[in-house]
Amino acid sequence: MADTMEMIDQSDISLLYPDADSLRRHSLGEDIARLSHETEEQLELSCLMDLKSCDFGSFYTSDPEVILYRQETFADMMANPSLIGILHKMIPFLNDITELRRMGSDSAASTEAYLYSITEVELYTSLLELLQTQLLPLAPNFKSAAFRKFAERINILTGSEYYRNLNDELKELTSRVREIKSITIGVNLDAQLRAERAGVLSINNDHFKSGELLDKMLRLNFKNDDMTCIAPLVSFRKGQSDNQQAALSNAFNGAINDVFKSSVRSWKKVIQLYVLENTDFLIRMMPEIEFVTKGTELLLKLKEAGCTLCNPVIEPMTEKTFRTKGLCNPIVTLKLNAPVVPNDFRFDEDGMIYVLTGPNRGGKSVITCAVGIAFVMAQLGLPVCADECTISPTDAIYTHFPTGSEDTIDKGRLGEECSRLGTIFEQVTEDSLVLLDESLSSTGSYEGAYIASEVLQGFSLVRCRGIFCTHLHDLAASVDSINETCLAKGGVKIDNLVAAIEEGSRSFKIKRMKPDGKSYARDIAEKYGLSIDKILKKIQTK
Structure with missing residues (x-):
C-alpha cells in the first residue's frame, strides 16, 4: 500500500x-x-x-x-x-x-x-x-x-x-x-432469586419468539427450539424507571462491547x-x-442568455493592465436573460482613474460594477463576460457605494461616507482597484465636488486604478486642474468617461470624452418639447 x-x-x-x-x-x-x-x-x-x-x-x-x-x-x-x-x-x-x-x-x-x-x-x-x-x-x-x-x-x-x-x-x-438479531444472556441468581451476575452466552442470527411454559412442555416442535421463550417477550423498558433503563442499557452495551472489542481495534x-x-x-x-x-452552472446560464465569455490573458500585477472589448455586466445579463449593450474599457497611462458622469439610468453604475465583477471573475479563475480581456490582478477591490449603514444615525450620511473613505485610504495600495458610485452626493454640489477632488488626488497619489461614478459635473470639469497638481507629485493620470446620450435617449455606451453637462439637459428638453423654441411655439399656438 x-x-x-x-x-x-x-x-x-x-x-x-x-x-x-x-x-x-x-x-x-x-x-x-x-x-x-x-x-x-x-x-x-x-x-x-x-x-x-x-x-x-x-x-x-x-x-x-x-x-x-x-x-x-x-x-x-x-x-x-x-x-x-x-x-x-x-x-x-x-x-x-x-x-x-x-x-x-x-x-x-x-x-x-x-x-x-x-x-x-x-x-x-x-x-x-x-x-x-x-x-x-x-x-x-x-x-x-x-x-x-x-x-x-x-x-x-x-x-x-x-x-x-x-x-x-x-x-x-x-x-x-x-445478521445479528439477538443475544443470549446467562444470569446468576442469589438465594432470594435476585440477579447477581450476568454475561453474554451467544450472539444469534435469529430473533427470539414469545412463548409460554405450557407450549414448551406440550408442543413437541418447541422442545428443541432454543429461540422460543418460556414466557412472553416484553418491551425492554416496560415498568422501569429512567435510572433502571440506563443501568440495564449500560450493562448490555458493556457486555456487547467486550465481545466486539478485538474487532473494533482491528477494524479501526x-x-x-x-x-x-x-x-x-x-x-x-x-x-x-x-x-x-456552481461556477460552471453560472457560465452555462450566461451562455444561454447570449453572453460572450473569454478567458482573460493574465499579465503581472506590476503592469496594472486592464483592457477589454465587449465588456458586459453578467448580473444585468442574468436578470434580463438577454445580452446587454457591451462596452470597451481600459486603464492606461492616460487614465488609471476615471470620473464617470452621465444621465440617470444611463449605465454608469452598470459599467462600474461590470469592471469590478470582471476582476473578480478573472481572479477566481472564471472566464469573464467580454469578447477579449487582458488583466493584471489586483491585491484588493474596495467599493464605496450608497449604503443604509446605521452609522448615519450618529455621524450623518456625509460623515459616514467620509469615514468609509478614510478606511479605504488606510488599506489601499497601488495594486488595488477602487470603485466609487455616487460618493459624496449627500451634500451640496460645491462641498461634494471639493471633498471629491481631494479624494481623487489621494487615489492618484496612491497610484491605484479606479472609477468614480458621479453626478458632480463640477468634479468632472476640474479633472485637468487635478491632474496638474497630482502629476507634479508623481500621481497617475485621471480621465473622463461619459455615459452617452444619442438623440435624447440613453445609449448605454460609455465614451472616453470630456462631459458637457448641458448637453444631457438640452437633449432631454428637446425630446420632451421643453426647449425655449418649442415652449414659445406652444405658447403661440394655444
Whole structure:
C-alpha cells in the first residue's frame, strides 16, 4: 500500500490549486488578494453564485499560476457538463463520512464505533464505485491538470489490491454484523432469586419468539427450539424507571462491547491506515466542488442568455493592465436573460482613474460594477463576460457605494461616507482597484465636488486604478486642474468617461470624452418639447 501512496501525492490533488505549496500560500494569505464581505455585497456577487460552504474571498487570488490552473479546470467542466452531476453526487457521501467521524470520535472503543467504522467504509467504497463508473470513463477527454490528477488518483485507488481486499472484507464483516438479531444472556441468581451476575452466552442470527411454559412442555416442535421463550417477550423498558433503563442499557452495551472489542481495534486500524488517509483529500475538496459546480452552472446560464465569455490573458500585477472589448455586466445579463449593450474599457497611462458622469439610468453604475465583477471573475479563475480581456490582478477591490449603514444615525450620511473613505485610504495600495458610485452626493454640489477632488488626488497619489461614478459635473470639469497638481507629485493620470446620450435617449455606451453637462439637459428638453423654441411655439399656438 505504501508504494501505491507514493505514486501520486494526494496533497497535490485540488481542483483549484496546482500544488500543495500554492494551496498553503493561499491559506496563509501570501498570494495577497483581498475581497471583503462589503465588496461582495455591493457588487451583488451572490446573484452570480450562492456559495454555502465558503465566501468568494476564500477563492480570490492574485497568483497567475493558480488563475491559469483554474481556467483549465473550468474549461474541462464546460466541455464535460456531466461532471456537474458527478461532483454533486459526491457531496452526500462526504457529508455522511464527516458526520460519522464526528460521532465515532465520541465512542472511541465501543460497538457504536465499530458500526460507524463499517458504515464509513461502505460509504467510501460506494463513493469510489461512483467515481470509477462515472468519472473515469470521461478521463480521456480531460485536458486540465486538475481532472487528470484526480482521475489518476481514483484509478490507482480502485485498481489497488488493497481496495479489492477491503471490499471482500467489508462484505464479510457487514454480513456478520447485519445478521445479528439477538443475544443470549446467562444470569446468576442469589438465594432470594435476585440477579447477581450476568454475561453474554451467544450472539444469534435469529430473533427470539414469545412463548409460554405450557407450549414448551406440550408442543413437541418447541422442545428443541432454543429461540422460543418460556414466557412472553416484553418491551425492554416496560415498568422501569429512567435510572433502571440506563443501568440495564449500560450493562448490555458493556457486555456487547467486550465481545466486539478485538474487532473494533482491528477494524479501526484499517480505517486509520487506509480509509482516513484516502478520504481526507476528498473531504478537503468539498468547498472546491461546490465552487466549480456552481461556477460552471453560472457560465452555462450566461451562455444561454447570449453572453460572450473569454478567458482573460493574465499579465503581472506590476503592469496594472486592464483592457477589454465587449465588456458586459453578467448580473444585468442574468436578470434580463438577454445580452446587454457591451462596452470597451481600459486603464492606461492616460487614465488609471476615471470620473464617470452621465444621465440617470444611463449605465454608469452598470459599467462600474461590470469592471469590478470582471476582476473578480478573472481572479477566481472564471472566464469573464467580454469578447477579449487582458488583466493584471489586483491585491484588493474596495467599493464605496450608497449604503443604509446605521452609522448615519450618529455621524450623518456625509460623515459616514467620509469615514468609509478614510478606511479605504488606510488599506489601499497601488495594486488595488477602487470603485466609487455616487460618493459624496449627500451634500451640496460645491462641498461634494471639493471633498471629491481631494479624494481623487489621494487615489492618484496612491497610484491605484479606479472609477468614480458621479453626478458632480463640477468634479468632472476640474479633472485637468487635478491632474496638474497630482502629476507634479508623481500621481497617475485621471480621465473622463461619459455615459452617452444619442438623440435624447440613453445609449448605454460609455465614451472616453470630456462631459458637457448641458448637453444631457438640452437633449432631454428637446425630446420632451421643453426647449425655449418649442415652449414659445406652444405658447403661440394655444
